[in-house]
Amino acid sequence: MTNTANIISTVTDWVEPDLTSMTPNANLSSVPTFPLNILGPYWFNYILSAAGDRLPRDFFALNVLGTVSGLIGNGLEAAMPSPSTVREPATLWMVNVGPPGAGKTPAFTPFLEAVGALEAASGVVRKIEDTTIAGAIRVAIDTPEGLVVMDDELSGWWDSFSRDRGGEQFWLKAWNGKMPYAHNRGGRGGGASVIPRHNIAVLGGTQPATLPTMLKATSDIERGFVSRCLFAYPDPVPKNQTGTGHAPNEREMEAVLERVSELASLGLRSVSVTDEAVAHHADWTSRFNPADLFLDTTKPDGQWVSKQYGMAIRLALVLETTWWAAMKSPDKRVMKRAQQYAALADADRNDKGAERAAAQKKLDALIHTYGFSADGTWQRSDTGPDAVTLRAMQAACDLIENYFYPHFQRCQQSAYPPVHLKAAKDLTLMLVRRQKLSFNVRSMQKYEAFGAVSPALHGAGSNEVVEDVCAHLEELGVIRPVITRKVGRKAKDYDVNPLLLIAAKKYLR
CATH class of the missing domain: 1.10.10 (Arc Repressor Mutant, subunit A)
Structure with a gap:
């Protein structure tokens, strides 16, 4: 055995070795933090309060999007002409990744409890916690509104793809979100139970140790499942952080989510994608695609990027609905200011460029907070957003390219160092x-x-x-x-x- 004295006696011109590259996850590339302002003022403030300085805000952000996606269910779909109409549901599969103690559960619990409270109040089941195929089918048959898997540890959900007979096809159609699913009951009664519009969103977490299993494809069908997921794998919050902010108003949060949940009870409604949003989507996909990024579509990176054409439309619809549900009702003073800003921003009525730009900036802030129209008028819809706008499409494309793609790459690095x-x-x-x-x-x-x-x-x-x-x-x-x-x-x-x-x-x- 080499003792410390012997070690010191052999030190001549050596310097202390750099071992930082051998710490856990040291090979992972840096990733951006979630831009909370994209979620709008209400959720921005909610997450700052709930996360404080102790928890990764990214986990909360994905939980917002995943919960809204699941509660929209079969209430809304985005309709985009390109040139034939493309229809996409709001279905998203969101996965938070972090080691034990990273804060996944504290960030997840408020949303799980909020959906549970909505279920208790309405008597309608909206979430799945039993991810076996048999368990999911039992709930889905009786829930035309659509469902969301909410599971703090999604490894069991992933295992059901290969563990349960018919698992791959069941979940593939659940992601599609637009197709019926027929389940052959067998037994004496025979016949089939049909889910008219099989739509199941997914929200939950997993540990880095499970990523190799999750990312490893065992069949042609399963190979595409990971490319349908949006991941967040943030850096851990330093343990010496002690700030807590203040506790958010959970009842207010439940009220916001209740507005989303009510959409599914109204039946399916198509939300048109505006011409400006369509043009932006076309421009974005012309450069963010496997060919232009020199990616092999038989490899995970290429497969993931190839799915983002439709993902951007889905995410834009979810963002638009997230903003709509959390919008405040403006008082008379705010409505008057909006009219004034709209008049000053009108080039036909105001030839002062600097004044127009300042007024437009103020009007944009009111549009973002209250949902005013560009002409300064305000009318709240009870049936969800009126359209998928350019702002929502820009935000969705930016998130996919500059946030979700780096986090997906980090997951691969963790799984296969x-x-x-x-x-x-x-x-x-x-x-x-x-x-x-x-x-x-x-x-x-x-x-x-x-x-x-x-x-x-x-x-x-x-x-x-x-x-x-x-x-x-x-x-x-x-x-x-x-x-x-x-x-x-x-x-x-x-x-x-x-x-x-x-x-x-x-x-x-």
């Missing part, structure tokens, strides 16, 4: 545990017991990985090659930084 990074950590752990101050590469590759620790570094075919690992550890100051003047085949001997045996305790657990 580069082989040489994992192997480098395995080798470093072995050096620490065996208190090694030097080693020979070829001896390591032949060492049978090491094959169980890191197969990538052991046996035939490991040479390329070993070279990458040693080069990486050299850059980090963990090892350095032993310089020799011997001729012939190089021995590939390395000295180990003696400070590693001290520094490793801080990083390698």
